[in-house]
Amino acid sequence: MKVFVGTLVHSTGEIFMQVRQAALGVQGEKIIFVEDAAKLNELKEKHNFPVSSIVNLTSSQFLMPGLVDSHVHASQFPNIGLHMDLPLLEWLEKYTFPTERSFSDLKVAQEVYPRVVDRMLRNGTTTASYFATVHLAATKVLAATAAAKGQRALVGKVNMLMNCPENYREESVEESLRETEEFISYTKSLKSPLVQPIVTPRFAITCPENQMRALGDLASKHKCRIQSHLCESKAEIEMVKKLFPEFPSYTHLYHAMGLLTDKAIMAHCVWLDDEELQLLAEKRAGVSHCPNSNLNILSGHCNVKRLLQHDVKVGLGTDCSAGYSPSVLDAMRRALHVSCSVGMEHTKDHVLTPAEAFHLATLGGAQVVSMDDCIGNFVVGKEFDAILVDVEAPDSPLDIYEQASI
Numbered sequence: 001m002k003v004f005v006g007t008l009v010h011s012t013g014e015i016f017m018q019v020r021q022a023a024l025g026v027q028g029e030k031i032i033f034v035e036d037a038a039k040l041n042e043l044k045e046k047h048n049f050p051v052s053s054i055v056n057l058t059s060s061q062f063l064m065p066g067l068v069d070s071h072v073h074a075s076q077f078p079n080i081g082l083h084m085d086l087p088l089l090e091w092l093e094k095y096t097f098p099t100e101r102s103f104s105d106l107k108v109a110q111e112v113y114p115r116v117v118d119r120m121l122r123n124g125t126t127t128a129s130y131f132a133t134v135h136l137a138a139t140k141v142l143a144a145t146a147a148a149k150g151q152r153a154l155v156g157k158v159n160m161l162m163n164c165p166e167n168y169r170e171e172s173v174e175e176s177l178r179e180t181e182e183f184i185s186y187t188k189s190l191k192s193p194l195v196q197p198i199v200t201p202r203f204a205i206t207c208p209e210n211q212m213r214a215l216g217d218l219a220s221k222h223k224c225r226i227q228s229h230l231c232e233s234k235a236e237i238e239m240v241k242k243l244f245p246e247f248p249s250y251t252h253l254y255h256a257m258g259l260l261t262d263k264a265i266m267a268h269c270v271w272l273d274d275e276e277l278q279l280l281a282e283k284r285a286g287v288s289h290c291p292n293s294n295l296n297i298l299s300g301h302c303n304v305k306r307l308l309q310h311d312v313k314v315g316l317g318t319d320c321s322a323g324y325s326p327s328v329l330d331a332m333r334r335a336l337h338v339s340c341s342v343g344m345e346h347t348k349d350h351v352l353t354p355a356e357a358f359h360l361a362t363l364g365g366a367q368v369v370s371m372d373d374c375i376g377n378f379v380v381g382k383e384f385d386a387i388l389v390d391v392e393a394p395d396s397p398l399d400i401y402e403q404a405s406i
């Protein structure tokens with residue numbers, strides 16, 4: 001049993017502090033928090049439990065729930081900070097598909113994915129929902145890497161068949177299903193308590209109707225989560241309307257395909273109309289808000305308060321590499337700034353508070369990835385996915401002033 005002796009500090013200022021040490025979570029061990037040594041002795045006597053180690057937190061340290069990145073493309077990390085001069089559809093064609101295609105070479109996956117998972121953990125992301133690429137072998141590397149490095153992860157082999165380069169797509173619906181099912185079996189064979197497969201139709205533009213329907217069925221058969229992109233940019237929505245004119249909206253299309261489940265993660269959702277918002281709320285599908293990406297590739301300002309007011313589950317996504325930062329703390333800051341812009345366009349009721357941004361990054365994210373029964377906060381009985389923040393670590397980027405008014 002591990003025991004943490006210390007006081008949990010909660011203040012809105014926390015969210016701007018740099019995470020100095022990540023992934024303290026200890027699998028399979030019980031952890032309790034106590035305020036002081038006297039309380040610990042009392043508990044030891046009462047419950048007669050063995051104590052294998054005690055960690056005392058100093059007054060400059062605090063623990064907080066691990067950060068949840070509900071939308072990130074592991075295969076796009078080589079492009080982080082590059083190529084942000086085009087809007088979504090052109091950006092995909094010119095920069096993103098060619099980079100993802102390079103993962104047909106397994107060596108690329110073996111080199112890139114361990115660095116991705118390390119980088120995410122160093123940023124305090126204890127749970128991530130990853131898009132990989134269409135390549136089965138490379139996607140297996142990502143799943144095995146997350147399992148080996150102890151990151152909680154949903155990993156998706158990307159499904160796409162049309163409106164993408166001939167040298168970067170699946171061959172047929174049959175092959176797409178066969179390989180996705182093989183990936184699901186492979187992930188289960190890892191027997192990791194942390195890593196699970198997620199069904200990943202890229203978006204409606206790249207997936208014909210029969211593929212989307214079949215993937216919806218597959219997710220239902222294997223009780224898998226689903227992730228995709230929805231209503232990210234106006235040009236994307238126009239194209240979806242042209243490709244699927246018989247459906248009342250993009251969101252209704254996904255619903256008809258069986259993709260809008262209570263275990264679905266829909267990235268972006270910047271431009272939902274009222275009916276779509278209603279449908280999303282009714283189906284209990286979650287939204288991954290990716291503000292860094294939405295600004296970079298000019299998608300738009302998502303009104304997160306509007307989503308929350310309709311009782312939609314919302315978490316944060318870094319969406320690397322359309323987003324240039326793999327840090328969920330960065331996503332929190334961007335979410336606050338975007339909400340300020342939305343507030344200036346509407347009313348100040350649309351501005352997020354720092355506490356709400358903190359919630360989006362932790363429990364909100366856990367709800368979106370359908371894991372709020374086991375992570376997201378420090379409720380007794382949940383897994384201990386936590387990060388230790390030390391504001392006085394050597395070279396800390398923060399100066400703490402006694403005069404600060406809290």
Ligand SMILES: Nc1nc2[nH]cnc2c(=O)[nH]1
Binds near residue numbers: 232
């Ligand atoms: N931001 C983003 N949007 C997408 N829509 C379809 N694919 C992508 C992607 O890779 N990134």
